Amino acid sequence: MASIAEYYAGKSVMITGATGFMGKVLVEKLLRSCPEVKALYILVRPKAGQSMQQRVSDMMKCKLFDRVREDDPDFHQKIIPISSELTQPSLAISPEDVQRLTACINVVFHCAATIRFDEPLKHALQLNVMATQQLLSLAQQMHHLEAFIHISTAYANCNRKHIDEVIYPPPVEPRKLIESLEWMDESIVLDITPRLIGDRPNTYTYTKALAEYSVQQEQDRLPIGIIRPSIVGASWQEPFPGWIDNFNGPSGVFIAAGKGILRTMRANNDAVADLIPVDVVINLTLAAGWYTAVHRPKTALVYNCTTGGINPFHWGEIGTYSHIEHHVMSSFKRNPLEQAFRRPNANITSNYLINQYWILVSHKFPAFIYDLFLRLSGQKPQMMRIFNRLHKAISLLEYFSSQDWEWSSENMSMLMGQLAPDDRKTFNFDVRQLNWPEYIDNYCIGTKKYVLNEDMSDIPAARQHLRKLRNIRYTFNTLLVVFIWRVFIARSQMARNIWYFVVSLCFKFLSYFRASSTLTK
Template identity: 70%
Template sequence: MVTIPEYYEGKHVLITGATGFMGKVLLEKLLRSCPGVRAAYVLVRPKAGQAPDARVADMINCRLFDKLREEQPNFAEKIVAVNSDLTQPDMDLSKEDQETLTSCINIVFHCAATIRFNEPLKDAMQLNVLATQKMVRLAQRIKHLEVFIHVSTAYANCDRELIEEVVYQPPVDYRKLIDTLEWMDDKLVSLMTPKLLGERPNTYTYTKALAEYLVQQECGNLNVAIVRPSIVGASWKEPFPGWIDNFNGPSGIFIAAGKGILRTMRASNNAVADLVPVDVVINTTLAAAWYSGSQKHSRPRSMMVYNCTTGGINPFHWGEVEYHVISTFKRNPLEQAFRRPNVNLTTNHLINQYWIAVSHKAPAFLYDLFLRMSGREPSEYVWYLEIRVFDAMMVLEYFTSHSWVWNTDNVTMLMNQMSTEDKKVFNFDIRQLNWAEYMENYCMGTKKYVLNEELSGLPAARKHLNKLRNIRYTFNTVLVVLIWRIFIARSQMARNIWYFVVSLCFKFLSYFRASSTMRY
């Protein structure tokens, strides 16, 4: 078999979702590690008055492309922005663009999807199912197509405990659901959504399962593979450790914990946190296309599905995640932290609600009260952050409270098919992943690339964190004194109990000191 870079030599590649987190990492890695690729066509819709060309130009100016820019200064010449909107008829492609794509494309990477977990069902169907159907139909018209890669999610079938590398039949016929949603009004759809979801937690996982089944049913003679990543996080190694550019998923939770805004979360310490670095997902995706594409004449009998997960091979638990996030941000604090980092994980709903009231809502209320009493405007920003954090926790708590068993035989097979050099360049062997090192890079990545905080500001941030610690100690001391004056000092029984506890502690310390003296 040819190597991965050799396979992409002279190829025309089509990418959807290229302006998203995974899409841009895929584009950068493809151009950097497969320099012989002929062209990368990216479907981009106009947004906020920006044309597709302008959006792509802004995208490739970010830090992610710095290494590629150094190695290949003219890489932008290979990127072709195509005006398209996947929600519109014919994806809003002009006839000229349709002719161009159907005549030259060799490989399709369909990465576009809504990443909002609680998207209304109609919108989620439009973006995750109908858009996929349009892409499959376009792919069937492409004359020289070698492989179609559909990027799904490992949680598409999260209603199962054991998830194998196969496409499962969903409980509802997607065709009938599409027809039904066309005439049904939004209120009625909202009422029937919980019944449709069943044991799945949200519309995202539900519609991604429908999209997988649609691809299987409608692909015809297309050479198709499906890649299912779990919770995609910051980069492990490429193009540099810890790169992340958004607040989505765990990144926003980590930042909120580092700022001291997040104090409690409903999660199981022992549940497996199936984080997977974005570069691992992209390397798997590029290798999957290489394997299916180079085997097109002796292609596998069934559609290849790859569970790109870490829990079954190199497990890491949410309790460990919490420990590494807090310890990293205590050593390297975020600027202008609201409180010292500290998060309490609990699986009990009532305890979690108590800590939300005590550690989230009460401090925000008291802060606003302080601002009003000092003659300043109340801070809507603090309340906004609290709401954002609360919403993120609600979305993630299903995944932080459960564990799954993943079958990853196809991923192992794919790795074994690669040459020694390809295993180095397109590494997705997560057995080599050191979680402590990765989590520190991840947290520092949120500081550098999401919040744009310079490392030169660390001394001031540490000083601010020490100030917050002193304030906390002072507050606790005042609180103890107040409790003493209000409750204990006024009750003879309470004073007797207090003196008994103090004398007991004193006797214990005296005994310990005497024992130490006798030992020496």
């Protein structure tokens, strides 16, 4: 039977969301590990004043592609951008491009989505559900299609505690919802959104569940596979450890903690932190494409792509837990971020009130002092604004860090069993081998190198800055204690008496110590 690379040789692959975090890693891995692949048709839209062509050539210059560039400097010739805006009718693909695609595409990977938790329902529905439906229609016209792989999320059914590798009945029939929202204006939709999403936390998970159902509806007509990754983090091994390029999910939290801004967050210490490295997800995705095409399963297979049931890691192991310093903080102390606001020291608690207390003491109070300092020195205050944004982001993430889910992963194991030994190495998704402390360390370094673009040679200066911050804190604390004590002594006879008592005790102890040391000489 053909190996994975042999299967993709000579194939034309279409990818949506190729400019995104996971899409880029997918493009890179396909080019590097399946060098005989014929062409990658990537659906891209112009954005932020940049043309489609410009965006694609910028993407290919990115460090992620260094290894591919080394192997084949002309790799860009295999990438064929197709102009497409997924929220438009017919995905805004020109009729000529439609013809081109339907004539040659063998495999489709659908990665595009809005992953924002605060996306208005109508837009999330347009992109995550309606665009998926349109893509399925396009796929049906493809003459040589062998696999259609849809990227979903392990949290599409986060209203359940145990999630099997099946498509659950949707909360509502997607077509009915689309029809009824069509005539409503934004404000009405906003009003009824909480009622519609019910026990799901946001429009993202809700629309991803509807998308899964829409995909499943086509399983008799198309060769379908659905991948459900949990919280996708930096790469584990490939193309190099720790590669990450965004603030989503834990990355933003790690950076905020590393910069010493985030000091407290609500999470259940004992709950599983179901992180999954991006390269693992992509390896599984490519293997699922191969399996769907070669084995043609009768129904759409769902692959829960998670770590919790196989190699669990807990939120408590990430932050500072029971005064034992854990991975993220110790990593950022060894390799500090530049210009930290305070020394990295974040605490995780599941208690709402304790969290609120620390927000007041460790977030709002220092922000107030710092802004006061900025104001007094004639600058624009900014810290409170940064904290308000951080609190908004964190409040959207806490749902996921405060609960536990169980995902079954039989299809992931089955797929691993189907791979030839060499494929198991090249497309490794065996998370039993994942060493969490090492992974988190590389993740933190990755945020520094690839998200913040900081130079590793500046680490000594960053360490010096942390030492300076520690000295400022010691000085501030000492001054505070002396000040409070002075106020006490001045106002209360009792405080004075205690003070004299402590001083005389120290004095007695010192004279006793001196006497006993002269005796022993």
